Structure formats: structure tokens, C-alpha cells
Amino acid sequence: MIEKVNPKHPYKIADRIAGAIVDIAYKNCDNPKVAVEVLIGHGVCHVIIESTVNFKYKDIKEAIARIAGNVKKDIVIVPQDKHLSSNQKRNIRCGDNGIFKGVPLTLEQKQLSKIARKIYSKYPYDGKYILDDAKLIICQSNARKNELEKFYPNAIVNPLGDWTGGFNVDTGATNRKLGSDMSDSVTGGGLHGKDLSKADISVNIYAFLKAQVEQRLIELSCAIGDEVVDGKPYSEIVNIARKYIDSIGGFEKFAEWGLF
Template sequence: MIEKVNSGHPDKVADRIAGAIVDLAYATEENPKIAVEVLIGHGICHAIIETSAVLDETDIEKAIARIAGNVKPDIVIVPQDSHLARNQAESIHCGDNGVFRGMPLTDEQKALSQIARDIYKVYPYDGKYILDEARLIICQSNAKKVHLKKIYREAEINPLGDWTGGTDVDTGATNRKLGSDMADSVTGGGLHGKDLSKADVSVNIYAFLKAQRTGKPVELVCAIGDSSVDGIPYEEIVAQAREYITSIGGFEKFAEWGLF
């Protein structure tokens, strides 16, 4: 059983804004330290940004408008905590405590991810979907139910009727849809709005990719300041995560669908 939300869901809009802000930080520094939290809804977008990089507030406002449309930005930018900054002063160390899991994706999970993408291409609006052995439930805003029923004949489509969705109907918050992003790999920590030194990002990506490569579950634990994880240097973990993020087009693109 798996639930997936699309890139227009309010929580994913928040993730995408956070990812876009991290992209801005990486455009100014090779290894910025940044953490972003976004709350958006009903015409307002709050963004709290802790960062080592110097960011132009106008660029942030443009990113918010591009992703979320006509909303009022409320932006707070503060320096990263000095104690945390010293942890990374000489070399890249694990930037957080955590327990992490990587799980091979099931055929069911892969199938729902593709269904979500296919529907979003036609209806690029707020949507969420559930698939298990017995049911496919499609809740797609601004959609023609008759059209979807022709494609997904056995699905339950908009059980409560038509709806409009989006951030004028519901609020969105960063990292609130990790089940949609990570499937069975969810443990603690959030994927979005953080730089690669954070274990929440790099170790989660590493564990997930290793599980897909080996076909076996991966369980890891690390503490802030660790120089190695899973028997390899933490810098290598970060390098693998950087390669993955680069391959998909950056942190904003990563936020659209998560890891699958």
C-alpha cells in the first residue's frame, strides 16, 4: 500500500520553494550550509532561512512567485548557528543525528508513482493517490472525472466530488509528505530545504540508492560530527548525494517527487 501526492499538492509546493532556495545558496557557494522551512497557504508564504550563504531576497521572492503564484512573501533570513558552522569548518562531517533506512521499491510503489506523473501531465493541479492490492483511489483537483474514468476504469475517482485544491484551500508545509517521497524508507528527518552536509538529505539518499542497487534493506545510524557512515567517509556519502541531486536538476526538482 502506498500514497503519493503530486507536485501541485500544497505540501509539495512548500518543498519546492524550499528546494529552490537551497538551489540559490548552491549558486553562490560550493558547500553552503542552509536550512529552510516553508509554510504556505491562503495567500501567504512564510519562509524561515538559516544560511551561511548571502542570498538576495528579491531572488527568493521571484522563486516563490514562480512556484506558488500570487502570494505575499514573508521571509526571515538569519545566519546559521555558529556552533553548527564550526562542525564543518575544516572538512565535511555528518551534520545531524539520525537513524536512516533504505528500502527497495515494490512494483506497486513504482506503478503509483508513474500514475501520479501521468495524471499530473494532463492536470497540473493538486492531486493525491492511493494504491493497494484491491483499490486505486484518485483524488485529482480540477479534473474531468469522465476522462480519468476512461483511463483508470477500476479506480475510485474523487469520491467526494469535484474540488479545486491548492494553497487557497489547504496549507502546505515543508517535509510533511515524506511517505510520498520515500515510501517504506521513512524514518526521522526531512529531505527538503537542507544542504548536503545534513544527514537528513545525504544519508537518506545514499541509503535509498543502495537499497535499490542491492535489492536489500539498508539501516544506518549516525551522529553529528561523524566522519564516516556505513564504513565509508562521510565526504563520499555527500559526493554521491550531490551527483544524484545534480543528475535530476537540483534541489527544487528533487522536491517535486522525492526519491521515486
């Protein structure tokens, strides 16, 4: 059983804004330290940024407008905690505590990911999809029920009828759809709105990728300041995650669909 939401779901819009801000940080600095939280809905976008980077408010406002449209922008930027900053001054060391799990994707999970992308390519609006052994549920805004039923005749489509979606019916916050982003690999930390020094990003990506290659459960833990995780220098794990993020086009692109 798996749920997938598309990039126009309000939670994913929040994740995408956070990712876009991290992309800005990396354009300004090779190894920024940044953490972003976004809450958005009903005409207002609240953003809190903790960072070592000097952002331009103009850049952040433009990113919000591009992703979310015409919303009121409430932006707070503060320096990163001095103890966290000092942890990273010399070597690349783990920037967070945590436990992490990587799990091989099932055929069902891969199938729903393909279904979600196919529907979104035709209807690029807020949507949510669920698949289990017995049924496929499609909730797709700005699409007529009878049209979707032609493509998926055995699915349960828009149980409440046709709908407009987006911020008319929901709000969005960063890292609220981790099941959609990580499937069974869900752990305590969120994937979005952080730089690569944070284990929530790098170790989660590393564990997920390793699980797909080795086709087995990967379980890891680390403490803030660790220089070795899973027998590897933490810098090597960060580089693996960096290559993955670069390969898909950056943190905003990563936020659109997550890891699968």
C-alpha cells in the same frame, strides 16, 4: 499500500520553494550551509532560513512567485548556529544526528509513481493518489470525474466530486509528505530544504540508492560530527548524494517527486 502526491500539492509547493532556495544557496557558494522551513497557504508564504550564505531577498521572492504565484511573502533570514558552522569548517563531517533506512521499492510503489506522473502530465494541478492490493484512489483537482474514469475504470475517482484543489482547500509545509517522497524508506528526517552536509539529505539518499542496488533493507545511524558512515568517509556519501541531485536537475526538481 502507498500514497503519492504531485508537485502542485500544497505540501510539495512548500518543498519546492525550500528546494529552490537551496539551489540559490549553491549558486552563491560551493558548499553552503542552509536550512529552510516553509509554511504557505491562503495567500501568505512564511519562510525561515538559517544559513551561512548572504541571500538577496529579491531572488527568494522571485522563486516564491514562480512556484506559488501571487502570495504575500514573509521572509526571515538568520545566520546558522555558530556551533553547527564550526563543525564543518575543516573537513566534510556529518551535519546532523539521525537514524536512516533504505528499502527496495515494490512493484506497487513503482506502479503508482508511474500513474501519478501520467495523470499529472495531462492535469498539472493539485492531486493525490493511493494504491493498495484492492483499489486505486485518484483525487485530482481541475479534472472531471467521468474523464478520469475513462482511463482508470476500476478506480475510485474524486469521492467528494470535482474540486479545484490547491490553497483553496489546504495549506503546505516542508517535509510533510515523506511517505510520498520515500515510500517505506521513511525516517526521522526530512529530505527538503537542507544542504548536502545534512545527513537528512545525504544519508537518506545514499541509503535509498544502496537499497535499490542491493535489494535489501539498509539501516544506518550517525552522530553530528561523524567523518565515517557505513564504513565510508562522509565526504564520499555527500558526493554520491550530490551526483544524484545534479542528475535530476537540482533541489527544486528533487522536491517535485522525491526519491521515486
